[in-house]
Each structure stands twice: as C-alpha cells, then as structure tokens.
Amino acid sequence: METRPWLRTARARAQVRLWSIFGEPLWIIVNMGFPIFSSLAFSLLYLSIGAGSYVGFAVLGGVMVAFWGNVLWSMASNFNWDKQEGLFDIYLTSPASITALLVGMAAGGILATAPTAGIVTVLGWLLFHPVVSPSWPAVVLTFGLTLVALYALGMTLSSLYLVYGREAETMNNVIQEPVSMLSGMYFPSIGAFSPFPFALQVAASLIPLTIGMDALRKSLFFGQGVEGLWLDLFLLADLAVAMLIASAVSLDALERKGRRDGTISVRIR
C-alpha cells in the first residue's frame, strides 16, 4: 500500500465531509438540536433533584452524544447510502483504499462535529456553571482515545451495514438510544454508582463510549490523572485497535463475498 495515495484519499474524503456540512449551515443547526436539548433536559433534571454538582455529567453527555450521533448517522450508514447511489461501485473500481475512505470520513466527521460539541460546552458552561476539577493531560488523552475508539466502532458498523442494505437506518434507530443509555452518556453506567447489574455493566463495557465516558468523568470532574486511568486507557486503546481490525477484515471479506455473490453493489436506482 502506497502512503501518499492513501493519505490523499483519506484527506479528500474528510474534505468532502467538511465541505458538505459547512456548505449547508442549516445542517449545522439541525445537528446541534438533539445534543443541546438532551443536555439541557438532563442538566435540568440534575438541578431539580438537588444534584446540581453533577450537572457537568449532562453537559459532557451532550458533547459526546453529538459525536455518537455523527458516528451513527454520518459514518455507519454512509457506505450503505453510497452503495444505494452507485458511489460505492466507483470506490471499488478505483485503486483507493476503502479503509482510507473510512478514516477520512471519521476525521471529517470529528472536525464537522466539533462546532456542535463546542457550542454545547459553552452553553452548558454559561447556563449551569458545572463544577470541574480536571487533570488536563488525562482529559485530553481520554477524549482523544474515546473519539478514536468511537469512530473505529463507526468504521466497523459501516462495513456491517453494507450487508444489511436498506435496513441500516432501522438499525441506527434501534441501537441509538440503548447505546446512549448503556454507555452512560448522562450518568455513570459502570462502576460503584452504576444503576445496572454487574453482567450488564460488563456488556456495556464492550461499547468504547462506556469506558470513554467513565474515564472522562473521572478525569474531568474528579481530577484523576493518567496514572489512575491506565486501565481505562488501555482498554480504550484495545477496543479501538480491535474495532479497526474488525472493520478492515470485514470490509475485505465483504468485498470478496460481494464479488463472488454479486451483492456488493446493488443499486436502488
């Protein structure tokens, strides 16, 4: 695999995402709606039950739910849409690396979601003054690793959704809320304060977002440093690598199967 064409492909795909999002300002506003309002709702809930010191959990949840929404709707479903429109054929008949396209899609997605995440943070800060006690190196490292693991999950889903065809959107609807709940987007879903039974916590830990959210809360609100979070970071890195490998392997297998069975590039029109 040649490095320069790989990087050009990834960069171009990221660029397309940014042009698409920032070329249509209405999309930015639409994308902000859910994270802002869900964050607002949970913040108010914390305040109304007299747990105002935890309002930061809800603000953080709003930030991360923006990325999770982007992973689901603009990353996981993307190849399936591309397939329906005939774009996937173009990718496959070119020498471009499909993984490079996914990496570009992820990088573009992160950058395109950053304004939403930023606005949720600023609004949350201005409205609720959450109490933070950050260990910045740990916050930055955890946040970065969580995004990598989360978008790696998106890459894996993207390849799986190619198999499910038009049911991808239904799949998104099916998993969006359960994953938000299990991963503890707005409250701790694993550890001593989790409302879930142990078995469910173990299952939830397989979602990269769960470990990421937990580690982010520990580092941002309770000042835990990298040394105290090494297990979380190690697990996050493991999950990210596992997802990336799963994505590459499944795409490769899917392409071979598709060429054999004639299922890889079925167009709706």
Place this chain on the structure above:
Amino acid sequence: MNPSSSNVSVEAQDLRREFKTKAEPVVALDGVSLRVREGEVFGVLGPNGAGKTTTIRILSTLLLPTSGSARVMGFDVASEPEKVRHVINMASGAEKAGYDFISAKRNLWFFSQLYGLAPSVAEERISELSEMLGLTKYLDRKFYALSTGYRQRATIARAFINDPKVVFLDEPTIGLDVMTARSIREFLRDQARKNGKTIMLATHNMAEVEAICDRVAIIDRGKIIASGTPESLKRSLGAPALVMEVSPPPKDFDFLTSVPGVKGFTSATDEERGLSNVQVVVESDRAAAAASESVGKQGLKVVASWRKEATLEEVFVALVGRGFKEREEQGGD
C-alpha cells in the same frame, strides 16, 4: 479489422456468470468471449437483461465470473483486481455519482484523489475535461443543482479523470436529451481516436452504437450472437426490411414466421389510427413479397408498405426472431 492483429486491451474467454436465487440459479452470462483492441470503441448491444451490465461488472472487477477468464490490459480481473483498477475507470448512466452538497468541481477533485493524483495534475485534468465536455461554466454549481445532462457530463468527466487506458460505460447517455447525448458521444469518440483510450460501451441504444462504435457484439440471453462492425452486421442481412401498416390490427403476426425467407419481425399497434406497424426482416425481395401476400391471406389489409435500410435492430431481429422490446417482454435473461 482483425482484433488479434493489434494490441488487445480487453479479452474475455468463455465468461459464465450465474446468480443464485431462491428458485433456481439464473445464468446471466453463458460463455461470452470477446477481444477489444487498444483505442477501439466497442459496443455490447442487447435488450435489457441480456447480460451487458454483468459483462461490464466482471471486466471492471465488481463481480467475479462463475467460470471463464478475462484480462484487462493484461491483468486478470479475478486474481489481479488491484492492478486492473489502476488502468480503468467506469461510469453508468443510472448512477448519481456525486455528492449533492458540494460543487461539480469539488466532486471531480475528490474522485481524482481516489487515484492519488497530485493536486496540480488533478486541477489540470478537471479543467481540460470540463472544457471538452462543455462543463466549465457549471463547475462551481452544487451537484444537486445540475441538470441531468450536466450531471452526466460530470459523470463522464469523472470516468476519465485518472487518464485511464480502458473505460467501461454502462448506458452512458440513457435519459439524456439529443444534444447532450451527441456531445457525450463526440467526446467519447475523440477520446478513442485522439487519445487512444479503449472504450467499452454497454447499451441498448442502436443509434449510439452506429454513431460511435468501431465494433459491436450483440448479446442476447447471456450469449454473444453476432459481432463485427455495425456496417458488416447490417450488410449481412442482404435485403432491406419490409415495413407494413396493417389494418385492422391483428392479435399477433406469428403467421409470418412460417413464410419462407422471413427471419423475424417486430410489431407495434397504433391504437389511435387503428393500425399495426410491422417490420419484417427478410433475406430477399421474394421473401418480402411472400410476407406481404401472407398478410392478405389472413384477411388483413396492407394500408401502406415500404422497404427500409437495415439497422442493428433488424440484425437482432434476424438473429433471434424478435426485437428488443419483445425480447424484454419475454423476460430477457
């Protein structure tokens, strides 16, 4: 022209492709062999469902053959797809092939990057191709805002963005207005003549084949039933077709098949005028006279009749006994 005497760009040997279905396997290609020379515009002509798209998909590495082999620029499409992909490109008239919310130019730039083109080379190619295809004025328009014709021009530009040696096109002018279709055909012909591109075109548009193809293979139910230059195929019919307007419209014209020298026919009914129009492919003038006579014997009146120079559709009719439309109604493959 003998394809074996020149450099061969595309070569297929006994290609067969089956698709599994719940009922029984469907044979989409049944022993297709062909050779396309460098710099040639080669048409694969046939009704819908004949196997044209399957052929293109195998040659462009999207599909594996069930058996048989194919090579593009010397690379095996089944075992060396990565090498094939460096020297080809493809486009389909049915594809949307672009991101709606970015401009045509940015779309073309994106696709150029799939081939790793350096930015300056990509710019140059976009500007050159847009100029040739009359797209320059519309490059900054968002893709969704382009008319069907300009979107297809952009699609064709995309198919040449990497300066490919072989381009596979599937119904590239389907649904386009006459002027756009003509300008795309001229572009394709120039790319083959002046730049030595090999263009393989799957189409059911006979006018397109006659306008730009050096050679054509006629395909029906997964088999190539004839190939050669459009002129040689038409000449092979021997006599001009007989066209008759018949009143009242009969249930069918199947009685014509028993007339000696009749190779096949196509018919259509004009409800408004209360007439049937039947085109009969005949091997001689005597057969034409016999066909006309047989209509009278059925108690039908020949309102008007004339002879018509053969087109590729008549060649198809002569080979399978029916026209494209009837073949598609029969279920193609």
